Amino acid sequence: MNISLASLAKAFCMLVLLSCAITSAYLTYSFMYELGSAIGVAAIFAIIGITLDLVKTISPTFIPTVAKQNSFIALLLVALTGSLMVISTIASISAIEKGANQMTVVTKQNVAITEQINNKKLELENLQLLSKTQLSANQISKANRTAITVSRVTDELNALYHAQSNAKDSSILSQYDSKITLFIAVSIEVVSVVMALTLHSLNTLEASVRSVSSPANTTVTPPSVSQQIQNVLPGVNTDKTLEMHFAASVLSEAKEAILSGAVKPSYRGLKAAFGIPQEQSKQILNLLHQQAILEPWNNGGYRLRAT
Incomplete structure (x- = not known):
């Protein structure tokens, strides 16, 4: 997708x-x-x-x-x-x-019906009150006519209630x-x-x-590794990765061996002691020279710098 x-x-x-x-x-x-x-x-x-x-x-x-x-x-x-x-x-x-x-x-329909119901209820209450007043004053004929009106208004009120019920159900x-x-x-x-x-x-x-x-198992060589190798052996071609790693790994051992006198500071000495080719031996000797550990001697050779 x-x-x-x-x-x-x-x-x-x-x-x-x-x-x-x-x-x-x-x-x-x-x-x-x-x-x-x-x-x-x-x-x-x-x-x-x-x-x-x-x-x-x-x-x-x-x-x-x-x-x-x-x-x-x-x-x-x-x-x-x-x-x-x-x-x-x-x-x-x-x-x-x-x-x-x-x-x-x-x-809207129920609002109208509700308003009519309220008006009829108010009219009915007034008629009932009027009927009580007429009866208390012995106005029998008027009270009878009021009672008829009360009955009519009651029927109208019931009809409105029925209409409201039908309006909801419909x-x-x-x-x-x-x-x-x-x-x-x-x-x-x-x-x-x-x-x-x-x-x-x-x-x-x-x-x-x-x-x-972006699979997790993809291995990418960190730039820092190549940079470190180049700092150790700046003259080595980057295509020779295995040789670079090998020379870098024996650099410290070669330095200690030369300082102790166990290995001569020469191409043959390094090859015999560590089995590295001449190109890598040359880079190691040059690096030790740059570090003021070796000094040129005898037409392209090296020896320990005199202290």
């Missing part, structure tokens, strides 16, 4: 996962807050709900990695994630249904509220898990691509 395409897919998965996590956390918060309010610990229940919901969202990304190390722990993690998903689904359904009921109440959300809320709640959980696992797979794939493009 192309790196740019993988990065785009990762960004998409991260965005969807974040959206699902925020939505699920909010719904769980609403449910737990209302549940905790009943016993006076709303804030504590809300914090617990958000924490469990975050654990539910993040835990699927750990399952594939944990499964490679310990299958038993992975099964426990799967069980924990499944349990938290069930709790989150219940919380989401409850919160969505509550919001759906509130949305139904505030529709909405699509009211007819299919249980199915819709269940679908939404389950979809949030499923999409969240799928995005988390997909994100883990993309990260694993990206790591594999990087390891293939």
Whole structure:
């Protein structure tokens, strides 16, 4: 997979996962807050709900990695994630249904009916008060006419209540509220898990691509090694790497042997003692000369510098 395409897919998965996590956390918060309010610990229940919901969202990304190390722990993690998903689904359904009921109440039709109901209730209360006043004043005929009006207004109020009930039941959300809320709640959980696992797979794939493009077993000679060898034997061609390493390794031994008098400072002496060719012997003798250990002698030869 192309790196740019993988990065785009990762960004998409991260965005969807974040959206699902925020939505699920909010719904769980609403449910737990209302549940905790009943016993006076709303804030504590809300914090617990958000924490469990975050654990539910993040835990699927750990399952594939944990499964490679310990299958038993992975099964426990799967069980924990499944349990938290069930709790989150219940919380989401409850919160969505509550919001759906509130949305139904505030529709234009229900607002109009509710306003008519309030007006009729106020009219009915005034008529009932008027009837009591007329009866206390022995105005029997007027009280009878008021009673008829009270009966009519009561019937109208009941009709408005019935119309309000039918208006709620006729909405699509009211007819299919249980199915819709269940679908939404389950979809949030499923999409969240799928995005988390997909994100883990993309990260694993990206790591594999990087390891293939720059394998760990590729051996590269550090520049510092070549520089050190060149400092020891500056005149040796860099193509002769093995010879350079060999000469560098015997340099200190040759120096000690010459200083002690065990080896003569000559090409033959170094070859006989260490088995190195003449070119490397020459470089070692030149280096010892530069270090003021040897001095030229007898037409191209060397001897220990007189102290």
